[in-house]
Amino acid sequence: MADVPENAPTRKGYFDNFAFNNHCPGTQSQDAGKVSACQGCPNQNICASSKPTGPDPAVQEISQRLSNVKHKVIVLSGKGGVGKSTFTAHLAHGLASNSEKQIGVLDVDICGPSLPRILGVEGEQVHQSGSGWSPVYVDDNLSLMSVGFLLSSPSDAVIWRGPKKNGLIKQFLRDVDWGDLDYLVIDTPPGTSDEHLSIAQYLKEAQIDGAVIITTPQEVALLDVRKEINFCQKVGLPIIGVVENMSGFVCPKCKTESQIFPPTTGGGKKMSEDMKVPFLGSLPLDPLIGKCCDEGKSFLSEVPDSPATKAYISIIKKIENHCSQTLAARETDTGETTS
Amino acid sequence: MGISFYAPVIEDYGVVYGIFCMFVGDHLSGVQHVIMVLSGKGGVGKSTVATQIALGLRHEGKRVGLLDVDLCGPSIPRMFNLDHQDIHQCPEGWLPVYVDKDQKLAIMSISFLLENQNDAIVWRGPKKTAMIKQFLSDVVWKDLDYLVIDTPPGTSDEHISVVENLKSYNPDGAILVTTPQAVAVGDVRREITFCKKTHVPVIGIIENMSGFVCPNCSECTNVFSKGGGEALAKEFHVPFLGHIPLDPKLTQCLDEGKNFMEHYDKSPTLHAIEKVINTLVRIDRDLP
Numbered sequence: 313m314a315d316v317p318e319n320a321p322t323r324k325g326y327f328d329n330f331a332f333n334n335h336c337p338g339t340q341s342q343d344a345g346k347v348s349a350c351q352g353c354p355n356q357n358i359c360a361s362s363k364p365t366g367p368d369p370a371v372q373e374i375s376q377r378l379s380n381v382k383h384k385v386i387v388l389s390g391k392g393g394v395g396k397s398t399f400t401a402h403l404a405h406g407l408a409s410n411s412e413k414q415i416g417v418l419d420v421d422i423c424g425p426s427l428p429r430i431l432g433v434e435g436e437q438v439h440q441s442g443s444g445w446s447p448v449y450v451d452d453n454l455s456l457m458s459v460g461f462l463l464s465s466p467s468d469a470v471i472w473r474g475p476k477k478n479g480l481i482k483q484f485l486r487d488v489d490w491g492d493l494d495y496l497v498i499d500t501p502p503g504t505s506d507e508h509l510s511i512a513q514y515l516k517e518a519q520i521d522g523a524v525i526i527t528t529p530q531e532v533a534l535l536d537v538r539k540e541i542n543f544c545q546k547v548g549l550p551i552i553g554v555v556e557n558m559s560g561f562v563c564p565k566c567k568t569e570s571q572i573f574p575p576t577t578g579g580g581k582k583m584s585e586d587m588k589v590p591f592l593g594s595l596p597l598d599p600l601i602g603k604c605c606d607e608g609k610s611f612l613s614e615v616p617d618s619p620a621t622k623a624y625i626s627i628i629k630k631i632e633n634h635c636s637q638t639l640a641a642r643e644t645d646t647g648e649t650t651s
Numbered sequence: 652m653g654i655s656f657y658a659p660v661i662e663d664y665g666v667v668y669g670i671f672c673m674f675v676g677d678h679l680s681g682v683q684h685v686i687m688v689l690s691g692k693g694g695v696g697k698s699t700v701a702t703q704i705a706l707g708l709r710h711e712g713k714r715v716g717l718l719d720v721d722l723c724g725p726s727i728p729r730m731f732n733l734d735h736q737d738i739h740q741c742p743e744g745w746l747p748v749y750v751d752k753d754q755k756l757a758i759m760s761i762s763f764l765l766e767n768q769n770d771a772i773v774w775r776g777p778k779k780t781a782m783i784k785q786f787l788s789d790v791v792w793k794d795l796d797y798l799v800i801d802t803p804p805g806t807s808d809e810h811i812s813v814v815e816n817l818k819s820y821n822p823d824g825a826i827l828v829t830t831p832q833a834v835a836v837g838d839v840r841r842e843i844t845f846c847k848k849t850h851v852p853v854i855g856i857i858e859n860m861s862g863f864v865c866p867n868c869s870e871c872t873n874v875f876s877k878g879g880g881e882a883l884a885k886e887f888h889v890p891f892l893g894h895i896p897l898d899p900k901l902t903q904c905l906d907e908g909k910n911f912m913e914h915y916d917k918s919p920t921l922h923a924i925e926k927v928i929n930t931l932v933r934i935d936r937d938l939p
């Protein structure tokens with residue numbers, strides 16, 4: 313049974329709480345909400361009243377729609393504010409610096425979409441055509457889709473529970489007409505919940521190249537990032553590697569470096585070693601990165617010879633390499649060539 | 652391994668929600684003030700502010716509860732160095748974990764229910780909603796002067812659930828935390844709309860991570876810009892509760908679960924935090 317929550321945290325000793333039920337028959341099963349293990353489970357009413365659903369036809373439609381997208385990279389972090397959206401934008405800018413390549417960015421942060429601002433296209437509109445929604449073009453070869461384009465004012469709040477968010481994510485994946493893409497980069501909100509499960513579920517057939525995990529050096533962030541790695545392992549999402557953002561800060565006046573977010577437990581590198589996932593590199597704290605984001609500019613082209621830009625480029629190279637390797641592996645797997 | 656789905660995907664959740672609206676148990680009736688800490692943006696310091704407020708109020712002699720409803724990324728136990736504590740169950744419900752011997756500061760977080768701290772809580776909305784409901788109804792807080800609630804970023808399941816379940820208890824309101832830069836302020840702007848729509852009063856806005864003073868040359872750099880939170884407060888005519896500077900010592904204390912107030916009692920950071928706490932203490936005093 314695929315949907316038994318085997319990744320449910322186990323009950324702690326004597327603590328008998330049904331939220332952590334290990335005998336759950338699976339929420340999609342015929343017995344959901346009806347067997348003895350369900351007695352007292354907070355989810356029982358929902359389970360008992362919902363009918364088991366078959367495989368969602370959208371999964372097939374999405375894989376069809378995305379069949380001319382060569383690489384799909386998803387940017388994740390358990391922790392908020394570590395720079396997922398900033399990294400997504402700069403990964404996209406970096407990849408798009410090769411004008412031969414077509415890059416798409418999908419923002420699935422439904423309640424806090426930041427990419428329209430970071431990519432400098434705030435206030436733009438999405439148009440509907442016969443072939444679907446057309447994304448907003450940041451550049452000739454760089455396009456973006458975000459819930460931010462569907463709001464009528466910047467103070468509009470999207471007060472939605474999970475199912476409604478999932479519905480929109482499904483639409484984004486199925487109905488956006490990206491054209492031919494070399495890379496689709498997906499930005500996510502923090503956590504391991506609806507948005508993340510939906511992306512993993514809907515893209516099951518369409519194949520994700522992997523996830524880039526963003527962290528900052530301090531333990532409070534690493535704590536949540538370990539959970540995100542655990543999530544990837546559970547849903548079978550390959551991990552391209554970990555990026556440590558906001559590593560050090562060099563005072564512009566005296567050039568002394570300070571650790572504003574000190575790596576009290578060894579930082580992202582040690583965590584990657586402990587969790588046995590690749591470490592892609594560190595990015596420094598640079599006020600100009602934040603400023604470029606606020607102004608919707610690419611830090612890589614505004615400040616091309618800063619140490620941060622060099623670090624970005626080296627990390628982006630590693631991601632590109634990983635992607636071409638997965639593509640090669642996929643081709644030998646299926647015996648077909650796509651390029 | 653296949654993907655696991657804990658809760659059924661129900662497209663029309665509105666219908667189902669009705670079933671869920673049982674009564675929140677009466678453990679909250681002995682709570683004088685409920686304060687939520689909100690932000691549309693991640694990582695702006697909600698948990699940090701919630702922790703410092705709880706410690707500060709206790710320092711003022713109040714009995715304080717701190718409820719962490721960030722189910723996927725709970726930080727509160729780490730910030731109090733309580734990672735491996737257990738929750739006990741008694742006939743009345745769940746007993747929170749006390750930080751101190753005289754039981755003046757009680758904490759509840761999902762992290763106490765996990766066997767392994769690396770375990771991810773992979774739950775969809777309905778299950779999160781159910782858990783939050785349990786937290787609000789089953790935790791035996793006893794008599795509290797303040798219940799502080801730390802939330803994840805956004806305006807979704809957790810927030811809607813907390814607000815709906817607390818409606819009949821007239822929460823005092825929400826403290827909104829932002830960092831100065833436009834990317835963060837943009838999300839917090841949406842959180843203000845959330846508060847308006849759900850009739851949660853905004854107690855005020857805090858601008859966190861505002862300026863970093865180089866320990867070597869004392870030059871102040873606005874790493875994440877400056878003034879965004881204050882301008883937002885002005886724009887929406889809500890109180891501005893102050894700037895908290897970027898302070899690596901604060902990050903360090905929270906990572907190690909130490910009480911910042913006891914360790915750095917004359918720093919400008921603490922001064923800013925104390926200002927916020929005074930505002931909250933005033934809420935209590937101004938009560939009819």
Ligand SMILES: Nc1ncnc2c1ncn2[C@@H]1O[C@H](COP(=O)(O)OP(=O)(O)OP(=O)(O)O)[C@@H](O)[C@H]1O
Binds near residue numbers: 599692804
């Ligand atoms: N290396 C850096 N140096 C300076 N500022 C940075 C850096 N990386 C990100 N920032 C800034 O930090 C803030 C948070 O970054 P960002 O919005 O990308 O985080 P996020 O992980 O997407 O947050 P959320 O969890 O809310 O989606 C932004 O204002 C961004 O401009």
Ligand SMILES: Nc1ncnc2c1ncn2[C@@H]1O[C@H](COP(=O)(O)OP(=O)(O)OP(=O)(O)O)[C@@H](O)[C@H]1O
Binds near residue numbers: 903
């Ligand atoms: N004023 C400050 N100076 C230095 N570090 C800070 C400051 N405020 C918060 N931090 C650190 O920044 C990190 C993020 O803060 P925190 O975890 O409180 O944010 P959050 O809004 O709760 O994040 P999330 O959205 O993930 O729940 C923490 O490591 C915290 O210690």
Ligand code: SF4
Binds near residue numbers: 335336354359
């Ligand atoms: S009620 Fe649903 S979630 Fe709970 S144990 Fe039964 S099937 Fe599992």
Ligand SMILES: [Mg+2]
Binds near residue numbers: 421424499500
């Ligand atoms: Mg983001």
Ligand SMILES: [Mg+2]
Binds near residue numbers: 697699
């Ligand atoms: Mg938090």
